[in-house]
Amino acid sequence: MSENVLAPDEMNLDAAAHAARLSDERPADVVELLNQHAPTFAAKVLEHFSPERAVDVLDQSGLDNAPEIIEALPRDRAVSLLTGMSGDRAADILRQLEKSKSTDLLAQFDAETRTTLQRLLAYPEGSAGSIMTTEFVSVPSTWTIAEVLHHIRMVERTRETVYSIYVLDPLKRTLLHAVPLRRLLSGDPHAKILSVAPARRRPITVAPLADRMDAARLISKYDLLAVPVVDGAGRVLGIVTVDDVIDAIVQESTEDVQKFGGVAALDEPYLRIGFLQMIQKRAGWLCVLFLSEMLTASAMQNFEAELQKAIVLTLFIPLIMSSGGNSGSQATSLLIRALALRELSLRDWWRVALREVPTGVALGAILGVIGIVRIAVWQSIGLYNYGQHWVLLAVTVAAALVGIVTFGSLAGSMLPFILQRLGFDPASASAPFVATLVDVTGLVIYFEVAALILTGTLL
């Protein structure tokens, strides 16, 4: 973000110069440039644009500081721009303002816009209703194709998309069909619109309170440009368009990766998050993991006698524990995506368990062989002396690896199922979470295996 150390007059001149230079750019490119400036400066630039152009820029979902820019604008200007914007974007901005500010702005709107925005604001964040737009084309089923095309010509400028036309029951105003515009073009202009509607199929719809990712899945599965949001009575409340869905998919993927890394999802780009907020987003999980990991200290206290007798056992603790965590986070990452993409459902847990156990045994055995080779080589070329019972020690390490990697794979693959079963997002099963879970058990497995194999010799 560039510093603006200009006096107000200079800033105004500078903003006018910027606005002039940006006059031919596409809205998305203007946004890219405005994102590099403070919101107050961006607001000044917008004031130098025509209202239509300012609305086009504010309508871009890529604009980072839209709420701050709206706040920095004179109230009248802010209200007229928000009125011109698409409903979903305007509601999104109002949602991010302080309650008192958004209430104050809402009071200034004309009655129709206010009602629309309040209805959109009522839908919870992340719902299909919260990302829908109310600017769509709907026509009664009694119209002819020519009438529909004429209507589209009239309203085209104010609609987010005209490529899907929603055909309603003329009396009940419920949704009968969704007709793609391309079908209209090749139809007979004097025929009724229903003549080009798909025969017996009911249109694909989504409920307003459904998760926005459900809307995304429908659009992706059926290759749609928009999906209508329909209430219980079958009336169209709005539509979710494909570009909203792309934004939602990208945002969810980001959250998934961040959660998997053990961070609470950030709402803003990395460099824009304040220092304290960053600490807050990370300290929570880090402390929970730290407190759980303290169980490893307790576990080791229990095995102190063994440690005293065979200090050589401690050398392999980090190696063995990390292998369990690594195999666990592999399994978790596979299962999180398989569940997110609906390749698997809850009731498939046992198939997964039946796959992960042999997989874990095989992977553990591979690592076990490497471990044995390493100890044997170090011992025989004299790099380190593991003592007279080095063969038994190597067997202990290998056996523990098989047990721990198997446990890691199983625990890592079951955790997302357990979280989903408990009503949490399976993506909350972060790599550090799995590693911590496996670490404590891993230590216990290691010492139990050691006791079994080494009692009478080293222990």
Place this chain on the structure above:
Amino acid sequence: MSENVLAPDEMNLDAAAHAARLSDERPADVVELLNQHAPTFAAKVLEHFSPERAVDVLDQSGLDNAPEIIEALPRDRAVSLLTGMSGDRAADILRQLEKSKSTDLLAQFDAETRTTLQRLLAYPEGSAGSIMTTEFVSVPSTWTIAEVLHHIRMVERTRETVYSIYVLDPLKRTLLHAVPLRRLLSGDPHAKILSVAPARRRPITVAPLADRMDAARLISKYDLLAVPVVDGAGRVLGIVTVDDVIDAIVQESTEDVQKFGGVAALDEPYLRIGFLQMIQKRAGWLCVLFLSEMLTASAMQNFEAELQKAIVLTLFIPLIMSSGGNSGSQATSLLIRALALRELSLRDWWRVALREVPTGVALGAILGVIGIVRIAVWQSIGLYNYGQHWVLLAVTVAAALVGIVTFGSLAGSMLPFILQRLGFDPASASAPFVATLVDVTGLVIYFEVAALILTGTLL
């Protein structure tokens, strides 16, 4: 996958029954059902469909076993269906067949289809060219709007989208403008197509060898329905449509999560991967990590004298090491996404470093305080006796935590930059990779801090 233990005749009857039952379903729903059956059975069902319907089904990107289904069909049928399919899908299927099979099939096509497919097959996987379709609408700039609309009516059925019209130079056939269909509707039919083209702006295009995610970014940024793929001379080779891009984004996100979990990206759903293939995808990274983690054993061998003197130090090894790994994987997950979304570029590395060091110190200090409290409480209520120097031990643990969490945050945040700088995908910086990197250094930090604070007392 359901077993098909039916005799050939029964299977045929069963397939006919399935085909009849599916006659009214949408192609995407047919695909969902076919995915639950063996490819041989799915091929039988397709043979009972009309050619148009079979093509619609094969055109769905959700169909899991399309290459196997094509192989199971009689060759004539396979060739005619592939010819009817959209170019990008047909090429995608041929790409997945064995070389000999695809060459054999290619020889059967008519010359035009063969040339198109061969051209598509020549683009490397993951490129914009490999996911483009050649079925788009292009018109010379000399045409009127009425002529263009008439043309669209003629070709509508065979074009993947008609909502973007590509206006070409009539002589050089280079791309002049991309005009959205909606603009045509409201224009004067007798005016030239160029009258509704955006004035001075050059169209957004992508090169055939660009990454498919570059096409995705353009479509998402400019809210397009398709982006034209243009060669060096400015001629349109094909278009990448928004539904191809959604598939690409979802697939890349899956690969990112899997890579972050330390697995080589799977090409198929979890339950479809064979056992050996699964081992192969996971064993590689697991072995590399295991070999690197062996350095922890070497590090501990170096500190064996200290361990002998103060066995109590070992109790905190897993706790301290895991905290470093956890803070590292947090930082990595944040940076991977910030780089993938282009919020940051390579030259921002020092800003990130300047943020991560104080963040790491603060997070380490928080954990350090918890560590001190834990040791003090256990000591004072008699849960465990850490010896007479327990205060110094607590200070050692806290100081080591500050050092290790700081190092973890810094290493975890720099690793994606380093990988990108070296030409690798920053998403290859998996959580286990970071944890392993931090583990070895963490051990050294811990023992160095211990030597500094405890020499003369415990050591």
